[in-house]
Amino acid sequence: MVRFVIRRLLLLIPVLWGVLTVTFFLMYVVPGDPVLALAGERYDEETLREMRKELGLDKPLAVRYVEYIGRVVRLDLGRSFMTRRPVMESIRERFPRTLILAFSAMVLAVACGILIGAVAAWGRFPVLGRMLMGGTLVGVSIPVFWLGLLLIYVFAIKLSLLPPSGYGGGSFNHIVLPAVTLSFASMATVARVTRAGFLDSISGDYVRTARAKGLGEMIVLGKHVMRNALIPVITIVGTDFGSYLSGSVLTESIFGWPGLGRFIVQAILKRDFPVIQGAVLFMAVIFVLVNLVVDLSYGMIDPRVRLKGGGL
Amino acid sequence: MSGPGWIFRRFCGHRAALAGLVLLLAVIVCALLADLVSPGRPGDIDLERSLRPPSLHHPFGTDPFGRDVLARVLHGARISLGVGLLARTISLVLGIVLGIVAGYFGGKTDSALMRLADITFAFPALLLLVAVMAVVSPGLVSLFITLGVVGWAAVARLVRAQVMAVKEREFVQAARSAGAGDAAVIVRHILPQCLSPIVVVYTLGLGMTIMAEASLSFLGLGVQPPAPSWGRMISNGIIYMRTAPWLTLFPGLVLTITVCSLNLVGDGLRDALDPKRVGHLPGRRGTS
Numbered sequence: 013m014v015r016f017v018i019r020r021l022l023l024l025i026p027v028l029w030g031v032l033t034v035t036f037f038l039m040y041v042v043p044g045d046p047v048l049a050l051a052g053e054r055y056d057e058e059t060l061r062e063m064r065k066e067l068g069l070d071k072p073l074a075v076r077y078v079e080y081i082g083r084v085v086r087l088d089l090g091r092s093f094m095t096r097r098p099v100m101e102s103i104r105e106r107f108p109r110t111l112i113l114a115f116s117a118m119v120l121a122v123a124c125g126i127l128i129g130a131v132a133a134w135g136r137f138p139v140l141g142r143m144l145m146g147g148t149l150v151g152v153s154i155p156v157f158w159l160g161l162l163l164i165y166v167f168a169i170k171l172s173l174l175p176p177s178g179y180g181g182g183s184f185n186h187i188v189l190p191a192v193t194l195s196f197a198s199m200a201t202v203a204r205v206t207r208a209g210f211l212d213s214i215s216g217d218y219v220r221t222a223r224a225k226g227l228g229e230m231i232v233l234g235k236h237v238m239r240n241a242l243i244p245v246i247t248i249v250g251t252d253f254g255s256y257l258s259g260s261v262l263t264e265s266i267f268g269w270p271g272l273g274r275f276i277v278q279a280i281l282k283r284d285f286p287v288i289q290g291a292v293l294f295m296a297v298i299f300v301l302v303n304l305v306v307d308l309s310y311g312m313i314d315p316r317v318r319l320k321g322g323g324l
Numbered sequence: 325m326s327g328p329g330w331i332f333r334r335f336c337g338h339r340a341a342l343a344g345l346v347l348l349l350a351v352i353v354c355a356l357l358a359d360l361v362s363p364g365r366p367g368d369i370d371l372e373r374s375l376r377p378p379s380l381h382h383p384f385g386t387d388p389f390g391r392d393v394l395a396r397v398l399h400g401a402r403i404s405l406g407v408g409l410l411a412r413t414i415s416l417v418l419g420i421v422l423g424i425v426a427g428y429f430g431g432k433t434d435s436a437l438m439r440l441a442d443i444t445f446a447f448p449a450l451l452l453l454v455a456v457m458a459v460v461s462p463g464l465v466s467l468f469i470t471l472g473v474v475g476w477a478a479v480a481r482l483v484r485a486q487v488m489a490v491k492e493r494e495f496v497q498a499a500r501s502a503g504a505g506d507a508a509v510i511v512r513h514i515l516p517q518c519l520s521p522i523v524v525v526y527t528l529g530l531g532m533t534i535m536a537e538a539s540l541s542f543l544g545l546g547v548q549p550p551a552p553s554w555g556r557m558i559s560n561g562i563i564y565m566r567t568a569p570w571l572t573l574f575p576g577l578v579l580t581i582t583v584c585s586l587n588l589v590g591d592g593l594r595d596a597l598d599p600k601r602v603g604h605l606p607g608r609r610g611t612s
Contacts, residue, residue: 023442026439026442026443027439027442027443027446028446030439030440030442030443030446031443031446031447034443034447035455038455038456038459039459149340149584149587149588150580150584152587153531153580153583153584153587154580154583154584155535155538155539155542155555155558155576155579155580155583156539157539157542157555157558157559158558158572158576158579158580161558161562161565161572161576162573162576164565165565165569165572169565169566254448255448255449255450255451261450261451261454261543262450262539262542262543265543276451276454276455277454277543280454280458280543280545281544283458285459288455288458288459292447292451292455295447295448295451296446296447296448296451299446299447299448299451300446
């Protein structure tokens with residue numbers, strides 16, 4: 013297990029370095045002079061030179077690259093072009109909001125997904141099961157932004173039950189629609205995997221043994237079938253949680269949720285490049301770290317994974 | 325035991341997949357015949373008939389400029405399918421070439437390529453697309469190139485795994501000892517063995533790519549106006565949600581149907597091509 017963890021951590025280094033490099037060059041390929049684009053119509057040579065200096069654009073590429081890595085290692089992601097505010101400060105303010113939304117969506121996806129999958133696998137209500145599975149197919153095919161708009165139309169505009177958008181201090185009413193929207197695809201995938209896992213393990217020898225020794229159906233399902241069926245669910249939940257944490261760009265934009273995803277969309281509209289660069293970097297690092305945790309926990313639950321060395 | 329006929333019969337035995345295929349063909353036919361079937365041209369502006377609700381004359385209603393929504397949805401199908409196919413083909417070619425190079429030759433090239441794939445996967449899928457589209461100049465060409473290039477890693481990993489599994493098999497060894505060169509071994513013996521997973525990953529990926537294009541266009545980073553794109557039509561409809569919901573409803577519905585049909589077909593193909601598979605898991609990668 014220790015070797016497995018060390019191996020995974022070592023693999024992290026080239027990936028993080030690559031992420032840094034990609035975000036650095038993203039800024040570099042911006043067509044035209046970012047300073048000119050930023051200064052717009054009203055500029056004089058003096059301001060331009062100052063801005064170039066601040067951005068370090070007067071130095072050679074290699075120097076800028078090294079300086080960039082040095083800054084990032086010290087957690088300095090630069091300042092916004094527009095507000096002059098350090099990017100890291102804005103991220104620190106917005107990340108908890110993204111976290112709340114991602115967490116709510118994940119809880120919803122896991123709870124409902126497992127329930128739906130189990131009901132569908134159970135086979136007691138075949139028609140309901142088929143309908144639910146058809147629903148999961150729609151669930152993975154529906155565009156998240158359109159789903160969000162539909163929910164706003166029905167629950168906020170037509171029924172006036174819930175607020176259409178906004179943060180509302182993180183109140184329950186405000187979080188319902190974005191959380192449902194965000195969780196929908198995961199819920200559908202979790203349901204499918206749970207069903208497949210249930211059907212797989214329900215025919216296992218150990219289940220027959222459990223039944224033969226006279227255990228109740230609920231205990232057999234809950235204890236023996238469930239445990240084996242749920243291993244693959246962890247992967248899905250983990251990966252999706254990682255991508256939600258790294259800013260659910262579309263969902264947050266639709267619902268005006270002031271988290272990281274909306275932060276980056278606003279920065280793109282204003283062409284605020286330091287914010288784009290810093291936020292993308294932060295999100296990618298979070299994503300990598302969450303995926304690492306998922307991999308490690310997977311290795312802990314299923315010994316076969318770490319014997320293979322978790323080969324990629 | 326196998327062969328096209330057998331695969332076709334297995335596919336047709338899969339009712340959901342068949343339904344998906346019919347839907348998909350309907351979308352493709354509509355896209356091809358958009359000029360014939362649509363009521364009027366997608367760019368026809370007529371402020372007299374602005375924001376009309378769906379009617380016999382305008383089945384999907386009209387937008388604020390009086391353009392027919394059905395005509396725009398039909399022409400949007402061309403863009404969605406076109407961008408999807410082109411982008412997917414780019415991913416496929418890049419993925420196959422790099423996957424084969426990594427899997428067949430192994431060693432340093434392999435680990436370098438796989439670390440590159442790790443880096444691509446280190447970004448949440450949509451975020452990387454958004455970031456790249458934010459800095460390149462917008463337009464159709466940069467859109468499908470970006471979508472295509474970003475999608476290489478998944479294909480490459482799959483092809484690599486397949487190549488590694490196949491290259492030690494007896495018939496490949498036999499061909500090599502009979503004097504076949506690397507190129508001949510790859511093209512004649514290894515590539516055909518990778519075909520079925522490639523077909524599946526292409527179809528499932530097509531749905532995801534179309535969704536990604538719509539998401540980017542929705543954020544204003546994809547197809548630029550006045551070209552009719554489903555994502556853009558949905559985002560333009562938001563401010564009219566209270567008064568003219570058909571502006572967002574219909575493009576989204578058609579987009580869902582298209583992606584759904586591709587997922588169904590992809591699932592069906594996977595089951596038909598791989599006799600061992602039972603579970604159904606349509607491919608998707610976080611577009612949230």
